[in-house]
Structure formats: C-alpha cells, structure tokens
Amino acid sequence: MSGLAKRQKSKKKRTALAVRETVTLPIAEYERLCAAAEGMEVLQANDRSKANLAAGADELIPAAYLDRLLDGESPRGNPFRVYRNLRGPTQAALAEKAAVNRVNIAEIETGRKQDSVATLRALADALGITLHDLAY
Numbered sequence: 001m002s003g004l005a006k007r008q009k010s011k012k013k014r015t016a017l018a019v020r021e022t023v024t025l026p027i028a029e030y031e032r033l034c035a036a037a038e039g040m041e042v043l044q045a046n047d048r049s050k051a052n053l054a055a056g057a058d059e060l061i062p063a064a065y066l067d068r069l070l071d072g073e074s075p076r077g078n079p080f081r082v083y084r085n086l087r088g089p090t091q092a093a094l095a096e097k098a099a100v101n102r103v104n105i106a107e108i109e110t111g112r113k114q115d116s117v118a119t120l121r122a123l124a125d126a127l128g129i130t131l132h133d134l135a136y
Contacts, residue, residue, distance in 0.1 A: 084105075
C-alpha cells in the first residue's frame with residue numbers, strides 16, 4: 001500500500017471516529033444538562049465549605065456581628081472592637097494575653113490611636129484573627 005493510500009485510510013478512520021463521538025440533542029435536553037451541571041457546581045462549593053468548617057479552616061460569624069462589621073460600627077470602620085466582642089475577652093483579659101497595655105486597646109477601639117503593626121499583630125493573634133481581618 002502506498003503512502004498516499006495509507007494516509008487516506010487513516011483519515012477515513014479518524015473521520016469515522018469523530019462522527020461516532022458526536023451527540024445531537026434537542027435544545028431542551030441541552031439546557032436541562034447545563035442547569036444540572038450548574039447545580040452540581042453549587043453542591044460541590046457547598047461541600048468544600050462544609051469541609052473547611054469541619055477542618056477549622058473557616059468559621060461562621062453570627063449575623064449580628066457581621067452586620068456590625070459591615071456597618072462600620074467602630075470609629076473609622078475599625079472592626080477591632082467587634083472581633084473582641086465576638087471572641088469574648090474583656091479589654092483587660094486581651095491586654096494580658098497579648099502583652100499589651102489595656103489603655104492601648106481602648107484607644108485603638110475608639111479610633112483615638114493607630115498603634116504599631118507589632119501591637120496590632122499581637123492583638124490579632126490573641127483574638128485568633130489576621131491583620132487582614134482588621135484591615136478589611
């Protein structure tokens with residue numbers, strides 16, 4: 001068999017495979033399948049969220065605290081007081097845990113003072129949050 005004949009035979013075989021692998025659907029069935037695929041993506045995202053919660057990689061924040069964060073309750077939108085209230089310690093207890101002066105905490109919460117990054121990091125660590133949480 002010549003080279004040309006082999007190429008033609010190979011081309012016919014590839015064409016036959018491509019035709020056999022094609023599916024024609026009514027548009028309604030196609031749309032139903034697309035909707036089902038989107039639903040599956042939502043379910044998979046939900047499963048990932050549940051797994052992150054179970055692993056402690058994420059947490060739920062009660063709506064009341066979330067509203068306070070979104071409303072910018074503290075001066076200049078400082079979320080520090082909201083996180084402290086969410087976690088529960090008093091200013092004195094947090095000051096002791098973070099090795100920071102309690103007056104600094106009061107001044108940060110009221111917006112009278114912007115403390116150093118080191119102090120803010122110590123407070124964030126003591127609250128179990130990140131600096132990013134404080135800077136949203």
